[in-house]
Amino acid sequence: MLDPEAAARVIDHVYAQGWSDGLPAVAATEETVRRFLEETVRQPDEIVGRHPQLEREVTVRDVAVSAIMVGCLPEYLPVVLTAWDALSAERAARGGGWQSTSGPGALIVVNGPIREQLEINSTGGALGPGFRANSTIPRAIGLTVRNGFGIRPRELEQTTVGTPGRWQLLLGENEEESPWEPLSVETGLDPGQSAVSATLVRDFELVDNRSFTRAEDVLADLVDTIQRSGALIGPHSPSGIILNPEHARLFAGAGMSKQDVREWITSRAGRTEAELTAVGKGLSNGGDGPFAADHFHPTIAGSTPAHLPIIVAGASNAAISLVFRVLGMWSGTSFPVR
Amino acid sequence: MTTAIIDPTAGLRAAAVAPPAEAARPVGFSGLRIGLLENTKHNADRILSALGDELAQRHDVGALVHRTKPVFAMPLPEDLVEELIRECDVVVIGVGDCGSCSASAVADGIALERVGIPTAVICTDAFVAPSQAMADLKGAPEYPFVLTAHPIANLTVAQIADRGRELAEHVEARLVLSDSLAGLRS
Numbered sequence: 001m002l003d004p005e006a007a008a009r010v011i012d013h014v015y016a017q018g019w020s021d022g023l024p025a026v027a028a029t030e031e032t033v034r035r036f037l038e039e040t041v042r043q044p045d046e047i048v049g050r051h052p053q054l055e056r057e058v059t060v061r062d063v064a065v066s067a068i069m070v071g072c073l074p075e076y077l078p079v080v081l082t083a084w085d086a087l088s089a090e091r092a093a094r095g096g097g098w099q100s101t102s103g104p105g106a107l108i109v110v111n112g113p114i115r116e117q118l119e120i121n122s123t124g125g126a127l128g129p130g131f132r133a134n135s136t137i138p139r140a141i142g143l144t145v146r147n148g149f150g151i152r153p154r155e156l157e158q159t160t161v162g163t164p165g166r167w168q169l170l171l172g173e174n175e176e177e178s179p180w181e182p183l184s185v186e187t188g189l190d191p192g193q194s195a196v197s198a199t200l201v202r203d204f205e206l207v208d209n210r211s212f213t214r215a216e217d218v219l220a221d222l223v224d225t226i227q228r229s230g231a232l233i234g235p236h237s238p239s240g241i242i243l244n245p246e247h248a249r250l251f252a253g254a255g256m257s258k259q260d261v262r263e264w265i266t267s268r269a270g271r272t273e274a275e276l277t278a279v280g281k282g283l284s285n286g287g288d289g290p291f292a293a294d295h296f297h298p299t300i301a302g303s304t305p306a307h308l309p310i311i312v313a314g315a316s317n318a319a320i321s322l323v324f325r326v327l328g329m330w331s332g333t334s335f336p337v338r
Numbered sequence: 339m340t341t342a343i344i345d346p347t348a349g350l351r352a353a354a355v356a357p358p359a360e361a362a363r364p365v366g367f368s369g370l371r372i373g374l375l376e377n378t379k380h381n382a383d384r385i386l387s388a389l390g391d392e393l394a395q396r397h398d399v400g401a402l403v404h405r406t407k408p409v410f411a412m413p414l415p416e417d418l419v420e421e422l423i424r425e426c427d428v429v430v431i432g433v434g435d436c437g438s439c440s441a442s443a444v445a446d447g448i449a450l451e452r453v454g455i456p457t458a459v460i461c462t463d464a465f466v467a468p469s470q471a472m473a474d475l476k477g478a479p480e481y482p483f484v485l486t487a488h489p490i491a492n493l494t495v496a497q498i499a500d501r502g503r504e505l506a507e508h509v510e511a512r513l514v515l516s517d518s519l520a521g522l523r524s
């Protein structure tokens with residue numbers, strides 16, 4: 001028989017110990033850890049995350065403990081571990097990003113058949129809430145940052161306000177409705193291979209362009225959003241797009257590949273020195289200055305998938321895409337689930 | 339029946355024994371090579387330059403050695419540490435004005451103290467918590483860091499010069515034994 005009062009006492013205990021991220025968390029035991037570890041081929045002591053500055057490491061076992069505490073199912077563990085592989089390739093995550101004033105979350109993208117096996121949502125409401133795998137896997141990352149690295153708010157972590165949904169940012173790519181190759185294939189993995197990609201994200205903005213008639217109009221709307229100055233803290237504002245399937249099909253129907261879309265955007269998104277100066281972000285006093293007033297500063301530094309990741313996701317029920325801002329730069333690598 | 343709950347923070351326990359993080363201090367600045375290790379944060383180089391100029395004006399220093407920490411949130415690269423050991427008698431580090439770089443500046447200071455280099459780490463007063471948290475984590479909870487008012491990124495040229503002057507006295511106290519104090523001790 002279930003004992004709800006005992007469960008509440010355990011949750012209170014977890015809060016009292018300072019182990020929770022603010023939401024209710026359950027407790028891990030040797031038995032539940034054993035059950036989770038059966039789901040991976042990795043050894044419990046294998047190190048999956050390192051923090052050079054703090055000289056701290058987290059192991060498969062540490063990650064399993066966090067996954068249990070936030071409500072993951074045992075079979076999610078390989079995706080959580082692979083998300084750590086992906087995040088460990090992010091220079092920003094290794095280099096202090098978890099402590100950043102911008103308070104970035106880990107945006108985790110899943111490709112391949114594991115989406116179906118774990119019921120990872122890639123369509124309507126992919127960024128949640130309401131879907132266990134989407135909600136708990138990224139939360140497990142956050143809890144490991146807190147309890148495994150010891151990076152807690154207002155201590156080592158110095159987030160100014162924070163990123164909405166910081167530890168809730170996982171979605172599957174909507175491969176079924178995408179006209180293009182999946183992100184993981186674009187980065188070199190085989191089609192049909194389950195994979196995880198991840199980067200640190202500090203902002204999202206809507207591109208609600210549902211009454212479109214022409215591809216160029218929607219592309220221009222994406223450009224206008226990407227080149228906004230708000231997120232700029234230097235010459236570039238590394239970005240990515242969660243592209244609505246309707247927008248993706250519009251572009252593909254106009255004969256564009258994903259790379260064509262990327263280049264269309266990166267070649268146009270930018271501000272002149274005068275425009276940046278008008279918002280107090282002129283670059284003339286920096287190391288590469290001074291610049292003429294009409295000098296064009298591109299928002300994105302290049303045109304590879306790492307410079308502007310494009311992920312097709314969401315429902316085909318209103319053509320709403322999202323632009324996100326990357327802290328640092330995505331590694332441009334996807335990792336096979338293991 | 340009760341089942342033991344796993345402590346998810348068990349791995350965080352600091353090493354029981356940490357080496358001391360206070361290098362021996364020289365007496366006065368005369369002839370000293372002062373390292374100015376700026377961390378690429380906006381205005382950090384200018385503030386350290388202003389501070390170095392002020393120290394050079396107040397003392398018969400040997401040299402001002404300007405160096406840049408390439409990645410502000412990461413530990414110092416080994417070759418840079420070796421260069422600082424070779425070329426500096428004392429090192430000023432700064433300016434810690436973000437979550438990761440303030441903590442990292444303190445970690446660098448403690449690491450250099452442990453190889454025998456007196457350090458003064460400058461952080462802004464918005465980042466006391468991560469600076470102290472890093473000192474605790476490195477087993478040097480008493481390690482002092484010099485605070486300057488936040489923010490620094492928007493200071494004017496004149497304000498930067500003022501900041502350099504204000505900091506000089508605090509940095510001096512961190513880096514050397516004063517001549518008069520040394521006289522009392524001898």
